[in-house]
Amino acid sequence: MNTYRVIKVSEPFTTQDELKAIREVLLSGQFVSGRKVKEFEERFANYLGVKHAVAVSSGTAALHIALILLGVKPGDEVIVPPLSFFATIEAVLYQGSVPVFADIDPRSFCLDSQDVERKITKATVAIIPVHLFGNAADMDGIMDVAERYDLAVIEDAAQAHGTEYKGKKVGGIGNMGAFSFYATKHMTTGEGGALVTNDGEWARMARIIRNHGLIDANHHDYLGYNYRMNEMAAAIGIVQLKRLEEMNERRIVNSLYLLGELDKRNLGWLTVPELNTNVRHTFFWCPVLVNGERLGLSVTELATKLKKKGIETRHRYHEPLYRQRALGPSYRNTHLKNAEQVAGRLIGLPNHPNLNKDDLDYIVTTLEEL
Numbered sequence: 001m002n003t004y005r006v007i008k009v010s011e012p013f014t015t016q017d018e019l020k021a022i023r024e025v026l027l028s029g030q031f032v033s034g035r036k037v038k039e040f041e042e043r044f045a046n047y048l049g050v051k052h053a054v055a056v057s058s059g060t061a062a063l064h065i066a067l068i069l070l071g072v073k074p075g076d077e078v079i080v081p082p083l084s085f086f087a088t089i090e091a092v093l094y095q096g097s098v099p100v101f102a103d104i105d106p107r108s109f110c111l112d113s114q115d116v117e118r119k120i121t122k123a124t125v126a127i128i129p130v131h132l133f134g135n136a137a138d139m140d141g142i143m144d145v146a147e148r149y150d151l152a153v154i155e156d157a158a159q160a161h162g163t164e165y166k167g168k169k170v171g172g173i174g175n176m177g178a179f180s181f182y183a184t185k186h187m188t189t190g191e192g193g194a195l196v197t198n199d200g201e202w203a204r205m206a207r208i209i210r211n212h213g214l215i216d217a218n219h220h221d222y223l224g225y226n227y228r229m230n231e232m233a234a235a236i237g238i239v240q241l242k243r244l245e246e247m248n249e250r251r252i253v254n255s256l257y258l259l260g261e262l263d264k265r266n267l268g269w270l271t272v273p274e275l276n277t278n279v280r281h282t283f284f285w286c287p288v289l290v291n292g293e294r295l296g297l298s299v300t301e302l303a304t305k306l307k308k309k310g311i312e313t314r315h316r317y318h319e320p321l322y323r324q325r326a327l328g329p330s331y332r333n334t335h336l337k338n339a340e341q342v343a344g345r346l347i348g349l350p351n352h353p354n355l356n357k358d359d360l361d362y363i364v365t366t367l368e369e370l
């Protein structure tokens with residue numbers, strides 16, 4: 001029994017530097033969209049290798065602005081994956097548009113580009129691939145479909161800061177990319193997000209929409225929102241971004257160690273996902289698939305049992321998104337085979353940068369002894 005502490009599934013990695021950065025902003029008296037936001041945007045764009053980053057109040061706001069910039073309107077269809085955080089489709093619903101679900105690839109848990117193509121209709125305007133758990137969606141396949149049907153691609157990279165697909169950072173591959181800096185993500189600003197793009201006009205318009213549609217102090221030329229990022233958040237973001245690669249490396253090392261050890265142990269009830277050699281996976285989650293029948297426990301029971309032993313796990317996305325009540329009855333007949341098979345069987349093991357080898361070994365032995 002691990003008696004010294006609970007191993008949390010996620011933990012922000014912060015130091016005195018964040019404190020110093022906030023202090024500086026507090027003392028300056030400038031709290032909103034100023035120097036720090038601008039610096040954070042430049043650094044984040046530079047990190048990703050894109051021309052523009054627009055800092056906003058959340059990842060959801062970034063997705064919403066992306067859809068506004070595309071002119072997505074009621075009746076338009078946007079193709080989305082059934083396995084993600086609900087925010088991916090909330091943004092579509094905010095525009096009165098229709099989320100259309102395509103199935104996932106059971107190896108990557110991300111959108112299957114062939115099924116995306118099957119779901120295209122005359123009303124389709126965009127695709128939102130989600131780089132789930134720090135993995136990357138099949139961007140070659142998705143960009144190819146998008147080009148052939150003249151569709152826009154918004155990457156939901158809220159779980160994939162620094163993930164690379166064929167050597168290119170995700171978020172900068174499609175037309176636009178959305179990131180979140182919520183507390184549990186690879187890096188945090190408390191709450192926050194960013195929209196990234198290589199298109200200067202979109203970046204300019206995104207800055208107008210995040211600030212009430214104002215083009216100057218008095219003229220609201222567009223319907224906008226209050227989607228600004230504040231200076232304190234940006235100041236934290238600057239510090240966190242400097243540490244992102246170090247934090248990602250630790251996540252990757254921790255996850256590969258856990259997955260490697262579990263693979264060796266060959267537990268009949270636990271499957272380690274296959275990793276794609278074209279992807280630098282940054283492991284927002286360290287996901288494993290559980291076969292509850294073989295284990296003799298439901299996945300929820302497993303999560304409870306592990307928690308009692310001091311190991312927190314992630315157990316979310318129990319069901320495909322199309323079954324969420326907020327969507328109403330229109331998806332009653334939607335049934336995507338791979339998503340149905342995977343949803344509910346996934347748990348995420350602790351892999352955050354603060355863990356040490358003893359923690360990881362404790363996780364492995366605890367799972368082995370079940």
Ligand SMILES: *Cc1c(COP(=O)(O)O)cnc(C)c1O
Nearest residue numbers: 058059060085087088158180182
């Ligand atoms: C976290 C997350 C979001 C939303 O980000 P917020 O900053 O919480 O609004 C969107 N999509 C995915 C896949 C996420 O994990």
